[in-house]
Amino acid sequence: GDSVTQMEGPVTLSEEAFLTINCTYTATGYPSLFWYVQYPGEGLQLLLKATKADDKGSNKGFEATYRKETTSFHLEKGSVQVSDSAVYFCALRDSSASKIIFGSGTRLSIRP
Amino acid sequence: DAGVTQSPTHLIKTRGQQVTLRCSPKSGHDTVSWYQQALGQGPQFIFQYYEEEERQRGNFPDRFSGHQFPNYSSELNVNALLLGDSALYLCASSLRWTGNTEAFFGQGTRLTVV
Numbered sequence: 530g531d532s533v534t535q536m537e538g539p540v541t542l543s544e545e546a547f548l549t550i551n552c553t554y555t556a557t558g559y560p561s562l563f564w565y566v567q568y569p570g571e572g573l574q575l576l577l578k579a580t581k582a583d584d585k586g587s588n589k590g591f592e593a594t595y596r597k598e599t600t601s602f603h604l605e606k607g608s609v610q611v612s613d614s615a616v617y618f619c620a621l622r623d624s625s626a627s628k629i630i631f632g633s634g635t636r637l638s639i640r641p
Numbered sequence: 642d643a644g645v646t647q648s649p650t651h652l653i654k655t656r657g658q659q660v661t662l663r664c665s666p667k668s669g670h671d672t673v674s675w676y677q678q679a680l681g682q683g684p685q686f687i688f689q690y691y692e693e694e695e696r697q698r699g700n701f702p703d704r705f706s707g708h709q710f711p712n713y714s715s716e717l718n719v720n721a722l723l724l725g726d727s728a729l730y731l732c733a734s735s736l737r738w739t740g741n742t743e744a745f746f747g748q749g750t751r752l753t754v755v
Contacts, residue, residue, distance in 0.1 A: 533683075565746075572645075572731055573684070573746040618683050622744075627697050628674065629733070629744060631683030 531556040535619045535632035542609055543640050550604040550635050552593075552619035560621040562586075562595050562602040563629070567616045576604075576617070611639045643668070645734050645747035653753045654722050662717040662750045666734030672696075673715040674744065675707060676731040684731055690715050691737045719752075727754045 536551040554562065564576040564586070577586030582597035591606045602619060619632040646665045654660050666673050672691045676684035686699035690709035704720045713734075719726055729751050733744040 572748040573733075575743060575745075578743070620683075625697070627689050627737075628686040628699065629676075629684075630686070633683045634681075 531560065531621060531623050531630050533619050533621055533630055533632035535617075536635050538616075538634070538636040539638055540635060541638045541640065544611055545608045546639075548604070548606040548609045548613075548637070550617055550619075550637070552602045552604065552632060554600050554602065554619075554621050556600075556621055556623065558623070560623055562593070563620040563622070564591070564593055564602070564604050565618040565620055565631070567618065567634070569615070573618065609637075609639050611641055613637060614639045645732055645745050647730075647732050647747040647750050649750060650748065651751045651753075653755060656722055656724060656754055658722050659718065659720045660722060660752060662719075662730050662732075662752070664715045664717070664732030664734075664747060666713050666715070666732075667745045670734035670736055670745070671713050672735045672737040673709060673713065674733045674735070675715070675717045676733065677701070678729040678731055678749070680728070687717070696737075722754045724754050727752060 532555045561580045563578045565573040566576045577588040579586040579595035585594045593604045616634045618634045648663045674689040675687040678684040688698040689696050693709045706718045709715045729749040731749045732747045735744040736742045
């Protein structure tokens with residue numbers, strides 16, 4: 530079945546460092562891809578999305594490109610802030626456009 | 642717009658008991674999905690409701706059941722609670738038949754089974 534594999538955490542960086550969180554997926558058909566963020570004690574918020582190959586999703590300085598040839602959707606940010614500390618989930622929505630399949634999450638901590 | 646609202650926010654139950662969690666979807670949304678997020682894990686799909694019927698189900702036992710009401714709100718019921726049912730339960734709402742629809746998540750209900 531469809532699945533998502535993402536970089537294990539925790540990831541600890543200094544403020545203004547460059548961030549990459551790796552994500553690869555396995556899916557039949559042409560899934561939509563997402564990054565969600567979960568701040569402590571809160572639910573999930575959609576960070577960015579891409580719906581077809583070569584699409585780039587971006588939001589709040591974060592970017593990810595849908596790479597069909599490598600089945601990847603890596604999350605990047607050029608300069609992280611303390612406020613970016615959270616758990617990040619890579620996810621896909623299957624071709625039936627119903628359920629969302631999540632990776633196990635990557636905890637990101639940013640040091641001032 | 643209140644977004645997706647869930648109640649209660651926290652709940653403690655004893656093993657063997659039954660629990661009901663509630664979800665009100667975002668205004669204008671007609672589809673509700675439920676997810677279980679165990680500590681340190683990603684959310685796992687339980688089931689989805691549209692037009693008051695269960696449309697898709699994940700790999701969860703029959704102890705997990707649900708309902709959707711005419712106003713699109715939904716309930717998740719879990720019977721014969723096990724310690725392993727302790728988790729954050731997330732509700733997501735969306736528009737089923739709209740292409741490329743975004744799912745909006747609630748804050749979740751934290752269920753602890755003792």
